[in-house]
Amino acid sequence: MALEKSVLTDNRIREILQQYGLTLLAVRRLPFGSANCFEIRCAEGRFFLKEYQSDISRGEAEREVAVTEYLAKRNFPAARFRKTAAGDVCVSENGHIISVQEYIEGRTYLNDLPKELLPECAKYLGMLHALLRDYPMEKGMDEAWAESFAAEDAAVKFDALLKAVETDGGASEELPGDADTLARIRADLLYKKELVRRLPQWKHWFEGITYTPSHGDYTACQLVCDGNRVRAVIDFAACKCLPAVWEIMRSYIQSGGACKGGAPFDTADFVNYVREYMKYAPLTERDLAAMPYVYLFQLSRSSYGYKEFLVTKTENKDDLLRFAFWRTAICREIERKAEEISRVCQERLRSVCGIAFSGEVR
Ligand SMILES: Nc1ncnc2c1ncn2[C@@H]1O[C@H](COP(=O)(O)OP(=O)(O)O)[C@@H](O)[C@H]1O
Numbered sequence: 534m535a536l537e538k539s540v541l542t543d544n545r546i547r548e549i550l551q552q553y554g555l556t557l558l559a560v561r562r563l564p565f566g567s568a569n570c571f572e573i574r575c576a577e578g579r580f581f582l583k584e585y586q587s588d589i590s591r592g593e594a595e596r597e598v599a600v601t602e603y604l605a606k607r608n609f610p611a612a613r614f615r616k617t618a619a620g621d622v623c624v625s626e627n628g629h630i631i632s633v634q635e636y637i638e639g640r641t642y643l644n645d646l647p648k649e650l651l652p653e654c655a656k657y658l659g660m661l662h663a664l665l666r667d668y669p670m671e672k673g674m675d676e677a678w679a680e681s682f683a684a685e686d687a688a689v690k691f692d693a694l695l696k697a698v699e700t701d702g703g704a705s706e707e708l709p710g711d712a713d714t715l716a717r718i719r720a721d722l723l724y725k726k727e728l729v730r731r732l733p734q735w736k737h738w739f740e741g742i743t744y745t746p747s748h749g750d751y752t753a754c755q756l757v758c759d760g761n762r763v764r765a766v767i768d769f770a771a772c773k774c775l776p777a778v779w780e781i782m783r784s785y786i787q788s789g790g791a792c793k794g795g796a797p798f799d800t801a802d803f804v805n806y807v808r809e810y811m812k813y814a815p816l817t818e819r820d821l822a823a824m825p826y827v828y829l830f831q832l833s834r835s836s837y838g839y840k841e842f843l844v845t846k847t848e849n850k851d852d853l854l855r856f857a858f859w860r861t862a863i864c865r866e867i868e869r870k871a872e873e874i875s876r877v878c879q880e881r882l883r884s885v886c887g888i889a890f891s892g893e894v895r
């Protein structure tokens with residue numbers, strides 16, 4: 534669901550497309566994306582118009598286009614952006630940046646990527662990391678970032694939300710959700726408050742691991758698929774130099790919906806995913822050992838979903854709460870299995886550490 538209301542009318546879209554040398558025939562608003570997205574039929578073909586959220590600057594949008602072009606030039610399946618007659622990739626409209634790209638036929642998934650597509654998901658992440666190895670990107674989620682984490686500040690954030698459940702919950706009507714929902718929120722917040730206090734012991738895992746220019750939000754909804762193949766990897770708006778293992782583990786969990794409905798984390802299946810990745814980009818033993826801790830460190834801190842449900846009461850608060858429940862279930866399961874995941878990944882993949890076999894793009 535788009536995060537903001539669109540500032541575009543069909544007429545304005547027609548005028549914008551003229552700048553791109555395109556003649557509009559029909560517009561269809563697409564029901565997905567955090568940006569406002571449109572399928573555009575033109576006399577010249579089919580296109581995809583993206584109206585970025587107001588907090589995305591022209592520089593950020595241009596960065597997305599530049600990375601995408603860099604990859605496309607190297608035969609990586611990426612989007613093809615159009616340029617205006619003046620040679621610009623973006624235009625501005627009422628404080629929003631707009632870009633236009635060729636329409637890619639296929640379907641995207643949310644957290645329900647079919648199992649057969651998981652190896653493809655791992656493969657393109659590996660290729661992506663191999664191709665972007667020397668691409669300049671700002672570093673994030675690094676040793677300094679981990680070091681600056683203050684457990685007590687995070688605990689206070691969860692405490693404030695707990696108070697909201699306890700105070701308003703006692704007064705009933707004030708809060709959305711039935712008694713079971715509120716009890717579950719309370720249990721989750723209590724767990725997360727304690728979890729963030731345990732995080733400092735894992736700060737050291739951010740040292741000596743591989744940081745790589747990366748997508749930054751690599752999940753199933755950024756893959757346009759056609760049957761059992763990935764046709765394109767899209768949406769590089771969040772690209773950054775990040776721990777490779779964070780993007781690997783997050784993409785596996787979020788794309789395939791791991792741990793949903795209380796399902797246990799399948800370590801053997803995850804090892805297969807990492808093995809597929811390692812055919813294209815190398816990891817070290819240290820990376821494999823650090824993986825669950827780096828992932829958990831980042832995920833644990835978030836109160837996203839609970840705050841929107843309890844405090845800001847956002848329009849889609851029920852969906853956001855479901856998402857929050859799922860992410861906390863992931864935290865519980867990964868924390869429970871962290872030692873096993875770390876050990877099994879090392880045992881099974883030690884022999885391929887440091888080797889990237891192919892890196893070739895079909
Ligand atoms: N070039 C394209 N052709 C067809 N559909 C696309 C294209 N680019 C994106 N989409 C669809 O639009 C959705 C949102 O686009 P995306 O670039 O990921 O923006 P957002 O920042 O909103 O996530 C994608 O999940 C995908 O389903």
Ligand SMILES: [Mg+2]
Nearest residue numbers: 566754755768
């Ligand atoms: Mg996206």
